[in-house]
Amino acid sequence: MLTDSERKSLDGLLDQIIPPNADNSIPGAGQLGTADFVIDKTAKDPEFAAALRKGLRLAGDDAGKFEAALPEIFAALQRYTYMGYYSRSDTRPLFGVSARPIHPSGYDVAAEPEDLMKKLTAPVVARGRCYRET
Amino acid sequence: MNNEPVDVLIIGAGASGAAIAWSLLETRMRILCLEQGPHLHDRNFPSRRDDYELARYGEFSCDPNVRNLKQDYPINVEDSVIAPVNFNAVGGSTINFLGHWPRMRPSDFRAKTLDGVAEDWPVDYAMLEPFYNMNDRNAGVSGLAGNPAYPYYEPPNPPIPIGKLGQTLAKGFNQLGWHWWPSDVAILSRDADSRQKCVNAGTCDLGCAAGAKGGVNFTYWPTLEGAGVELRTECRVREILINQETGFATGVLYHGPDGQVHEQKAEMVIVACNGVGTPRLLLNSKSNLFAEGLANRSGMVGKNLMFHPLTGVSGVFDEPMKGHEGPMACSILSQEFYETDPDRDFVRGYGLHSGRSTTPMTYALGGYGIDSPIPWGAEHREIMDEVYPYLAGLTVVTEDLPEESNRVTLDPDLTDSDGIPAPKVTYRVGENTKRMLRHGEARARELLEAAGAKRILSKNDDKVWWRAGWHQMGTCRMGDDPERSVVNGWGRSHDVKNLFIVDGSIFVTSGAVNPTSTIQALALYIGDSIKNNIANLFD
Numbered sequence: 001m002l003t004d005s006e007r008k009s010l011d012g013l014l015d016q017i018i019p020p021n022a023d024n025s026i027p028g029a030g031q032l033g034t035a036d037f038v039i040d041k042t043a044k045d046p047e048f049a050a051a052l053r054k055g056l057r058l059a060g061d062d063a064g065k066f067e068a069a070l071p072e073i074f075a076a077l078q079r080y081t082y083m084g085y086y087s088r089s090d091t092r093p094l095f096g097v098s099a100r101p102i103h104p105s106g107y108d109v110a111a112e113p114e115d116l117m118k119k120l121t122a123p124v125v126a127r128g129r130c131y132r133e134t
Numbered sequence: 135m136n137n138e139p140v141d142v143l144i145i146g147a148g149a150s151g152a153a154i155a156w157s158l159l160e161t162r163m164r165i166l167c168l169e170q171g172p173h174l175h176d177r178n179f180p181s182r183r184d185d186y187e188l189a190r191y192g193e194f195s196c197d198p199n200v201r202n203l204k205q206d207y208p209i210n211v212e213d214s215v216i217a218p219v220n221f222n223a224v225g226g227s228t229i230n231f232l233g234h235w236p237r238m239r240p241s242d243f244r245a246k247t248l249d250g251v252a253e254d255w256p257v258d259y260a261m262l263e264p265f266y267n268m269n270d271r272n273a274g275v276s277g278l279a280g281n282p283a284y285p286y287y288e289p290p291n292p293p294i295p296i297g298k299l300g301q302t303l304a305k306g307f308n309q310l311g312w313h314w315w316p317s318d319v320a321i322l323s324r325d326a327d328s329r330q331k332c333v334n335a336g337t338c339d340l341g342c343a344a345g346a347k348g349g350v351n352f353t354y355w356p357t358l359e360g361a362g363v364e365l366r367t368e369c370r371v372r373e374i375l376i377n378q379e380t381g382f383a384t385g386v387l388y389h390g391p392d393g394q395v396h397e398q399k400a401e402m403v404i405v406a407c408n409g410v411g412t413p414r415l416l417l418n419s420k421s422n423l424f425a426e427g428l429a430n431r432s433g434m435v436g437k438n439l440m441f442h443p444l445t446g447v448s449g450v451f452d453e454p455m456k457g458h459e460g461p462m463a464c465s466i467l468s469q470e471f472y473e474t475d476p477d478r479d480f481v482r483g484y485g486l487h488s489g490r491s492t493t494p495m496t497y498a499l500g501g502y503g504i505d506s507p508i509p510w511g512a513e514h515r516e517i518m519d520e521v522y523p524y525l526a527g528l529t530v531v532t533e534d535l536p537e538e539s540n541r542v543t544l545d546p547d548l549t550d551s552d553g554i555p556a557p558k559v560t561y562r563v564g565e566n567t568k569r570m571l572r573h574g575e576a577r578a579r580e581l582l583e584a585a586g587a588k589r590i591l592s593k594n595d596d597k598v599w600w601r602a603g604w605h606q607m608g609t610c611r612m613g614d615d616p617e618r619s620v621v622n623g624w625g626r627s628h629d630v631k632n633l634f635i636v637d638g639s640i641f642v643t644s645g646a647v648n649p650t651s652t653i654q655a656l657a658l659y660i661g662d663s664i665k666n667n668i669a670n671l672f673d
Contacts, residue, residue, distance in 0.1 A: 017510040021519060063510065078510050079499065086495030087185040095494045096523055097458055103181040103343035106333025107459040109295045111323070117278065117293070120301065121315065123308045129282050130313050132241040132248065132473055134258065 002039060006053060010035045012061025017081045026094050029085045037084025038077065048076060140166040140364075143385065143400035145371050145415065147171075148226020149650050150636040150657040151406030152354035153269065155363050157661025161668070165363045166398070168388055170370040171205040171223035174351070179341030186340060187495040194340050196221070196230055197601055205368065207550040209410065210558035216441050218410050218559055218603035224367060225351030227408065228650065230339045231604065232463035233347045234487070235275055235318040236647035237266055237284060237655075241473060242533075245643045249474045249481045251566075252536050255642045256614050256623030257659065259285070265655040265662070270318075273348035273654070274326050277318035283469045294323045294332055299455045299526045300465035303488050306585025312470040317487070320348030320650070321461050327353075336490065338462045347461075367391070372554055373419040374403055374428055376630065381423060382672070383633045389552040402632045402671075406657070409439065409606025409639040413542040414557040416610070429610075429627040429635075434620050436543055438536035438608040440644040443563050443598040445571050446489060446501070447578035448527035449587025455526045457491030463648075464488055471577060472646060480569040484532040484646045486578055491525040494518065521591070528581060530574030532567050533646040536608050559603075568596055605649045607641035624663035625656070631672040636660050 002010060015030035042049035051073040059066035067074040085091055089099040098107070112120075141163035144151045155165055180189035191200070196219035198206035205222040221229045240259040245252040263285070270290055277289030293316040296304065300316070307314035321338070322331045332346040345352045359365055368391040375384045375397070385399035405412050413436035419428035427435050468486040475483075491497060498518065500506040508517050540561045548556040563571075579590050613619025616628035621640050627633040636657040638649050645652070664671060 017514070019512060019515050021515060026519070075507075078507060081510075082498040082507060083188060083191065083495060086493075086498055087188050089184050092494060095518065096454060096456070097493055101182050101184055101186060102335040102337050103179070104333065106335035106344070109297055109334040109456075109459050111292070111295045112301070116301075117316070120304050120308070121278070121280075123311070124313055124315065125280065125282060127282065127311070127313070130469070130473075131239050131283050131285075134240045134244045134248065 002053070006056050007035060009056045009061045010038065013056070013063050013066060014038070014081050016061070016063035017078055018085050029081050032085060032088065032091070034081055034084040038080050041080050048073070052077065137396055137398050139385070139399035139401070140164045141401045142166070142404060143168065143398060143402070144404045144406055145386065146226060146406035146408070146411070146637070147224045147350070147355065147365060148406060148408065149228050149350055150653050151226070151404070152350035152358065153654040153657035154404055154406065154636050154661045155358050156272070156354050157658050158664065159358070159361050159363070161665060166400070167363060167365050168369040168371055168386070168398070169224055169365065169367050172367050173224045174229065174341065176341065176343045176345055179343040181335055181337040181340045181343045186337060187493055189340055190496060191499070194230065196339065196604070198222070204551050205370070207554070208548055208556045210545045210548050210556060214559040214561040215563055216443065216561055216598060216603045217601050218606055219601050220408060220410070223351070224355055224365065225349045227604070228349035229341055229351060231349070231650060232338045233320040233461060234463035234648040235273070235277070235320045235651045236467060236485070237318070238645040238647055238652045239284060239472065242643055242645040245482065251481050252643045253613060253618070256612055262652070262655045262659055263287070265658040266651060269651065269654045269658055273320040273353050274322045274329060275318055275320050275348065276323035278316045281315040283313060283315065283472070289318055291323045291326065294319055294321055294461060295334070296465040297456065297460050298453070299457055299490065300488055302451065302455070303526055303528070303581070303585050304466055306581050307468055309584045310581060312468055312581070314466050314468040317464040317467045319461055319463055322346045332461060334460045336458045336460060336462055336493065370550070370552055370554070371415060372552065374415065374633070376419070376421050376423055376428065378421060378423050381630060383630050402634070404634045404636055406637045408637050409609045410542050410557050410559065412635060412637055412639040413609040414544065417544050418555055424629070429620055429629045429633055431629045432617055432620060434611060434618065436609050437538045437541045438611055439540040439542055439559065439561055439606065440534040440536055440608040440641065441561065441603050442531050442534055442605045442644060442646065443567050443571060444529055444531055444602045445575055445593065445598055446527050446529045447575055447582060447590065447592040448525050449582030449585065450521050450524045450589040450591065451526060451587055452524070454523045455491065457525055458493050460490060462490055462492065465490065471574065478573060480566045480573065482533040482535065482566070482646070484530055484570050484574045486574065486581065487529045487531055489527040489529045491522065491527065494522065497522055526582070526585070526587070528578040530571055530578055531646050532570040532574065534644045535564055535566055536611070536643065537564055542609050563598055571596070571598065605638065605644065607638040607644050607649060610635050610639035611642050612640040613642065625660035634660060634664070
């Protein structure tokens with residue numbers, strides 16, 4: 001568990017790792033609560049938890065300072081941030097990907113009409129065989 | 135556990151083990167398959183979960199060193215620039231393979247004769263063609279007939295949609311006058327054989343919960359189990375046993391799910407453990423007769439490991455490419471640079487495969503098979519908003535030539551959860567391949583520009599993708615010369631007359647295509663040869 005102050009720093013840090021877009025229609029990682037995912041990782045990895053706290057003490061919510069001080073821990077934090085942020089069902093649609101589990105529905109992708117495929121492949125067919133006889 | 139002797143013991147329930155079991159069904163021999171992994175049900179595949187992408191970095195990682203499950207064996211990759219990847223369950227690596235299904239080409243079987251490199255195979259395309267066709271029907275392959283890069287054949291199902299991404303790239307290829315064709319895939323484009331067609335989920339590596347992908351868990355195994363083939367799961371073979379007087383295989387020792395070591399006797403043993411697992415098992419099966427490992431009098435077991443070293447180039451287009459919609463593997467494939475051209479500074483060649491752009495998390499973490507996250511901060515925002523949705527990419531898939539120094543050995547310290555020595559992979563990319571990769575990267579860039587990309591993203595270095603060791607070939611190669619090969623032209627060990635190998639380890643060369651269709655065609659061919667030689671099989 002993090003203290004309130006540590007949690008606040010972590011939220012700020014995550015907003016620097018994945019910042020919001022200009023009009024805030026895509027929230028940053030801190031705003032979206034990605035810290036919960038990171039904290040869950042610390043619960044399973046005491047070494048990472050201790051190092052994260054150390055980084056927060058040294059750098060506060062300054063991501064550049066954190067990376068310079070503890071590059072390996074920052075790399076792990078960056079990875080967890082990406083995982084936590086993009087695995088959310090409310091994040092995926094912001095990038096054109098379905099919110100729901102992808103099965104069983106998947107996506108509707110229309111098969112190309114036969115005449116389109118014929119037209120597209122016609123130049124390839126016209127060039128003729130392109131393998132070596134043995 | 136009933137360990138009564140069987141006629142045929144197959145080790146491994148993946149692509150090749152399933153195919154040869156199917157081929158041997160009609161013999162009515164008693165067939166047993168031992169598989170170190172469990173049976174997985176499609177309802178448990180991760181793509182039915184809300185956080186499905188996370189599985190790619192955990193229990194469904196393609197890397198056994200990441201999954202680290204009980205059924206996985208670790209692989210020492212300290213001396214390799216490519217990490218082998220796999221999956222251990224009923225279905226083997228067809229559980230998480232992408233179903234890309236190009237055949238090898240006629241010249242692939244004659245590299246020595248045509249180009250003076252590697253060795254010729256003891257079989258050729260014409261011999262395998264009927265088995266390619268048979269296997270395509272069993273797997274439910276989709277594709278477009280008439281590809282001028284091959285002798286004529288007809289895939290059993292129409293092609294999967296190539297989508298906006300494929301159409302865009304196809305126009306670029308046409309502009310340059312280069313070969314391309316919709317890819318053959320072992321993915322159903324229409325409902326068939328009680329299986330559902332592809333729903334374009336883009337998560338083929340997470341098991342295909344639709345059952346559209348031609349993993350052998352969906353294709354061969356339901357038939358095999360229905361026909362009485364015994365499949366024993368969570369059974370890891372420790373060693374193959376040999377009668378020290380006759381030199382014949384008598385069966386195996388295996389670790390069962392009860393934690394005990396069992397002996398299983400068999401008249402014939404068929405190894406189907408892939409290009410890393412098979413040499414590992416043979417090297418672990420030492421005896422007075424085979425002090426250097428079973429079936430290894432040639433000294434070739436474990437040597438000549440081939441992968442397909444990969445690199446990728448992406449283009450950023452004006453419109454969204456919807457790269458996450460549709461099968462991951464490939465939408466179109468160019469073999470313009472597949473054959474040797476004396477004007478180039480390398481022999482043999484490569485394919486250009488159109489890759490899709492995956493889902494946001496996987497892209498942010500560096501892409502499928504790559505551990506190199508995109509930058510954080512403002513640059514991250516710009517990439518995810520302005521680049522990711524507009525991407526179309528090409529993967530350069532090179533032919534790897536066999537080199538004895540690229541090899542699988544046993545690690546002196548590392549073991550699996552049953553204490554069996556783990557494999558160590560020693561692998562570097564050869565100079566010929568490096569030249570190919572550079573050539574391919576330049577051509578991919580040229581193509582993307584022709585297709586209308588406004589910006590090109592490429593690494594511009596000699597590094598290949600790290601987790602690209604899907605295709606593990608060559609480590610028990612076939613051949614007519616017992617001094618230079620491990621098995622003969624129909625998969626039988628030169629040294630042990632009732633021992634067969636049917637997986638990618640028997641490949642002589644790698645071609646520049648995904649190998650599973652050829653692995654299975656070979657397994658069916660070997661099964662047919664066993665049936666044809668049944669009267670004097672062990673002579």
